Amino acid sequence: MLLKVQNLRIVYKNSAIIEEINFDVEKGEIFSIVGESGSGKTLTGLSILNLLPDYFKVDGRIIFKNNDILSLDSSWIRKIRGKDISCIFQDPMVSLNPVLKVGYQVAEMFIYHHNLSKKEAIKNAEKIFNELKISHVINYYPHQLSGGLRQRVMIAMAIACEPELIIADEPTTALDVTVQEEILDLLYLLIKKKGKAMILITHDINILGEYADRLMVMYAGRIMEMGSVEEIFKNPLHPYTRALLDCIPREGKKIEGIPGNVPDLKKLPSGCVFSPRCKYKMRECPIEPPSLREVIPGHFVRCYLH
Incomplete structure (x- = not known):
């Protein structure tokens, strides 16, 4: 196991804006974190490199090659950044x-x-x-x-x-479609050819079928669904995942948007954080948040429907 994130929790001004984040990344794997802007994807990625400002409080464990990054002092972190773990940021300019x-x-x-x-x-x-x-x-x-x-x-x-691990945070956001494909092809070949690993952070679920091995769907700082790309594309379980997949353009099919907006991470709704936008909302959804469950081996979902 190259990287293991356990019970990651990020607190800002006494509000837990990221909570219960658990995942791991193997060598040679492209692990993707997907979700709308404001879902907490970048905060999760920056926490792995300990790059969050001091006004964020980060709890949990981030184990990289048997070292807990959150327990290392700044001098050790500087040795790891760029050499063992590197980052491709959203805006190169x-x-x-x-x-x-x-x-x-x-x-x-x-x-x-x-x-x-x-x-x-x-x-x-x-x-x-x-x-x-x-x-x-x-x-x-x-x-x-x-x-x-x-x-x-x-x-x-x-x-x-x-480096053993590259964190690519929206690496193609500002690029046109042809250049976007070239950049993703280049990253894919580099990772697979050299046996490295990558965390690909994106809001575009459309690109994952070709490039990612596993994906984690985030919403409002929580994991909604996680599993292999093949399994989730074939059998999406969470209404939010289905809604994201419905946004992919398909011939003869009208694109369905998701009503409403991602909530402010400091003012989350009670119960399931997606319930105000969910067309499958049940009576218990706004009352008690569901737990993340492994429905089938390797496929996790946080929803009362499963």
């Missing part, structure tokens, strides 16, 4: 340093984590840029690049030290 050439920004990974000289680090960066077929931009600044090229630079930074 904000994440990249605007006054440094992108090639040097990738080279910094080798300087910091492997104590290489600047000359040796630049050579290593050149190899990665060649592998990603972007060698022509190594001496460019971020503002000189398109969104797709900036995201490829972020991928270069993420894979520079060959």
